Amino acid sequence: MYDFAFGDVSLTRIVEMEMPLLEARAFFPDWDEAAIAPYAGWMVPRHYRPDSGLVVIAIQAFLIRTARHTILVDSCVGNNKPRNREFFDDAEFPWMDRFLATGARPEDIDFVLCTHLHVDHVGWNTRLEDGRWVPTFPNARYIFARTELDYWLSQSERGLMTRTGDYVADSVIPILEAKRELLVEMDHQIEDGIVLAPLPGHTPGQVGLHIASGGDEALICGDLMHHMIQCHIPAWSTIACADRAAARATREAFLDRYAETDVTILPSHFPNPSAGRIVPEGEAFAFRYLGE
Numbered sequence: 141m142y143d144f145a146f147g148d149v150s151l152t153r154i155v156e157m158e159m160p161l162l163e164a165r166a167f168f169p170d171w172d173e174a175a176i177a178p179y180a181g182w183m184v185p186r187h188y189r190p191d192s193g194l195v196v197i198a199i200q201a202f203l204i205r206t207a208r209h210t211i212l213v214d215s216c217v218g219n220n221k222p223r224n225r226e227f228f229d230d231a232e233f234p235w236m237d238r239f240l241a242t243g244a245r246p247e248d249i250d251f252v253l254c255t256h257l258h259v260d261h262v263g264w265n266t267r268l269e270d271g272r273w274v275p276t277f278p279n280a281r282y283i284f285a286r287t288e289l290d291y292w293l294s295q296s297e298r299g300l301m302t303r304t305g306d307y308v309a310d311s312v313i314p315i316l317e318a319k320r321e322l323l324v325e326m327d328h329q330i331e332d333g334i335v336l337a338p339l340p341g342h343t344p345g346q347v348g349l350h351i352a353s354g355g356d357e358a359l360i361c362g363d364l365m366h367h368m369i370q371c372h373i374p375a376w377s378t379i380a381c382a383d384r385a386a387a388r389a390t391r392e393a394f395l396d397r398y399a400e401t402d403v404t405i406l407p408s409h410f411p412n413p414s415a416g417r418i419v420p421e422g423e424a425f426a427f428r429y430l431g432e
C-alpha cells in the first residue's frame with residue numbers, strides 16, 4: 141500500500157492534520173488580498189478560506205520504502221507535548237494508528253530524516269514512556285544536518301524558543317541522549333539514488349530528499365514553500381522563516397530549476413495529494429497536482 145511510486149521506491153503520506161490552520165496575514169507578512177485576487181479560482185476553498193482568513197495546511201510525514209531501507213521523513217507535531225500553540229498543545233492525534241495502517245511497525249524504520257527542526261517536523265521523534273521521552277522508532281538512526289542541529293541546540297540553550305515552546309528539549313535532545321542521531325552534511329547520500337538536497341533559508345540547515353529510481357525523480361522539499369501561492373509569488377516568505385531573504389533566494393532558484401521538468405515535487409504542507417510538478421506561468425510559476 142502506497143500513494144506514489146518512483147521506480148522501485150514507494151512513498152506513502154501519513155497525515156497528522158489537514159485543515160484551515162494559519163492566519164494568512166500574520167503568517168505571510170506581505171499577504172495582500174489584491175495580489176491574490178487573480179488566483180481565487182483555484183485557491184478558494186481548497187487552499188484559502190477568505191471568511192476566516194486562514195490558509196489550509198497539511199502536516200504530514202512521508203514513509204519511503206526502497207529495496208534496502210524504510211525511511212520516515214518528518215515526524216509531525218506528536219502527542220502529549222507541552223506547546224504554546226493551541227492546536228499543538230498536549231495533542232491526541234491518531235497519527236500512530238495511521239502509521240501502523242501502512243503496514244510498517246516502529247521497529248521497521250531504518251532512518252528518520254527531519255528536513256528541519258521545527259515543531260511540526262520533529263514531534264513523533266519521541267514518545268512518552270514512564271514519564272520519559274524515548275525514541276519512537278527504536279532501531280532508527282535519526283538523520284540531522286549538522287548545521288541545523290547546531291543552530292537549534294543553541295536556540296534552546298539560550299532560551300530563545302518562546303514562540304512555540306522548547307520542543308528541542310523533548311523531541312531532539314532525547315534522541316542525542318539515546319545516541320540514535322546520525323549527523324550529516326546537507327548533501328548526504330543515504331543510499332544510491334536517495335540523497336539529501338540543501339535548501340537553506342527557512343532554517344539554516346534545511347534539507348530536502350531527492351529520490352531517483354528507474355528513471356523517475358521526486359523531491360521532498362520540506363518548507364521551501366508552505367502554500368501554492370508561493371509558486372505564483374515566490375517573493376513571499378513567512379514569519380516562520382529564520383532568514384526570509386535566503387528563503388526567497390532558495391525558493392526562486394528551486395522553482396527555476398524544476399519548472400518544466402518531470403520531477404515530482406512534494407512540499408510538506410500542501411494539502412492532499414501534496415505531490416505535483418512545477419510549471420511556468422506568466423512571469424512566475426504554478427503547481428500542478430499529479431493527475432489533475
Ligand SMILES: [Zn+2]
Binds near residue numbers: 258409
Ligand atoms: Zn513546517
